[in-house]
Amino acid sequence: MRRVSLFVPCLVDLLLPEIGEAAFALLRRLGVEVVYHEAQTCCGQPAINAGYLPQARKVARHFLKVFGEDEAIVCPAGSCVVTVKHHYPELFADEPDWRTRAESLAPRVYELSQYLVDVLGVEDVGATFGGKIAYHEACHVLRGLGVSEQPKKLVRAVTGAELVPLNAADVCCGFGGEFSLQYPDISEVLVAEKTENFINSQADALVLCEPGCFLNISGYVHRHHPEKKVFHLATLLAGNGKGGGA
């Protein structure tokens, strides 16, 4: 039996626990043994993005201690995976021991859809959804990890779902963490455009693999188009219908 360690991003833990539960339920349903480390907190991405590297190193060391021994770590957030896979080794450029630990961990960390399709070799997870689905190519998932086909394969295999094209699917939604708070005017224009493209796609739901984008887009959609749905991929696939808020 395969065994994975679930890495629950802080945004998911605090604001969107349904996404974590969905990922957990989904992996189990597929016969994977899921371990959850109670000591996990955050990967430190906010500190890296803001430039506070000494602080980020502390958090990264904690992460490496918690997850360091796991065979496979699965996370329903592209940007958190990018942080651990790509930023950690660079963060410890001057600390050879920690750098080795970070480098050894990097290939064991997977974004959820990547793990399902590339490692488990699964596309049809037995989910159902009646309607059209558009897929938002979150920046860190697409350009950070090169993951694009995997989530689309999973969506296409959902019974009753039709994947429809989304104009400018690969354009940033304007979240960018602190960016959305520091530059709300620019952020708003970007999320409004993303939403407009979603509406024009005629899709019933927008699906994505990034909790940050989820907060941004679903927050905008909830205010302006409450009839529309935004789902994290995990929620769609787990088919529990929750955490798809907005």
Added chain:
Amino acid sequence: MKIRTEQFVEIAREEMKNTRSKAFLGLLPPVINAMRQISLATFPDPDAAQAYGAAIRGEVVTRLPELLEEFERNATARGTKVVWARTAAEANAFVLDLAKKKGVAYVTKGKSMLSEEIGLNDALIDNGVDAIETDLGEFIIQLLKRPPFHLIGPAVNIAVEEIRDLFMEKGILAEPTEDPVALGYAARLYLRDKFHRLEMGVTGVNMAVAETGTIVNVENEGNIRFAKSSPRTQVSIMSLEKVVPTMADALHMIRLLCRNGTGQKMASYISFDTGPRAAGEIDGPEEVYCVIVDNGRADLYDDPVARDVFRCIRCGACANICPVYTKIGGYPYGWAYTGPMGQLLTPLLLGFSGTSDLFRACTLCGVCKSVCPAGVDHPRMLLYYRARDAAGDPRLRSRGRPLKERTLYDLFAWGATHPRLWRQGAKRMRPRVNRGARDGYLSRSVEPLDGWFRSRDLPEMAEKTFHERWKEREGHKAKA
């Protein structure tokens, strides 16, 4: 040029309301970037061609000092007078002094971002030598006294009616018209006359070939070729990263520059000039000067991350696809360099203290990096700038960040390394954050999230975190 980098937010806000700017910017991703992709597809392997460009530029950065010396040697051997200028002031003083010595009333200018950077036009005009921009877009913004809107199309956002009125006012146009061809023709007649009597021309440099001493210019209007071939004295000004090792490298970079910049396989005019008119040649300037401008770059050379900015070839592909640039246009960047490449170069040249918005106003989406033909890793560099700024690096003229922010991240790091307290903290915050929530959503402003709530709702903090839910249901089975 007046530096306005500190007004980034205000100018961006204004520009996002400007319908003309919006209309033009809206065309960049679907039209210009589409043309870029079509023209890149003419390479047998576009990805390999881009990677080859990145390798060439990487080599340039690594070998910069020796390549500049090689260029100087070969250019000098062909009769070019190579001049080194450590600062903007030195470069401007040299050109002004030369113009005075030659007794010229004016010089023509080819579009050059370096010229904007060092403020050459003002330095000449303030001292009695007129400087006339001859690229149509640059000519228009010079008359309007506006900064460039776009690296390649400095006046693309200006309305034709405004150009008509401007040309009438300046006596360039005899009868009012909005016909772009007629407007272009009027500018051409006006500028032809300047070229006809030209004593001294000043142009930028796209590439300086080290192995031959050749100066390469890429353009679509022919004005640079005029400025380089018709005067007695020709001055090329270049920032020191414009050098390339070989002619083969230059040719490959030209292919990439045209395709990535304007979606052309080749620009209308590409000039290769090696030294002044030689014995037996029928045309060309009598004297050619090449002013190699440092203006703070050499000091950055020993910074292994920052110096990657010298890879940039100024194609503007990053701007044409940047989600932020394509919403706010070029003015908010506040200086000569617009879009992502400006976000990297401007803070290094002007110092971090007044340019912090440039390296913060980015979502790190990485699309700039994905199109760059020179191998610039913009997100990595921006993160590096933020880190140097948080560390208050005096070499990059950073004043550091507010104590409040630092304390916040100290607290974050402390919390994230103390799981039990992290969870208690979340529990304690919950009732305060969730005050006023309705149907699971917050929609009223809560400090410091005001900007968010102007247009968006936010799910309330979950009644039970994932951790709490897990503990209740699974905790007894799978202790980690």
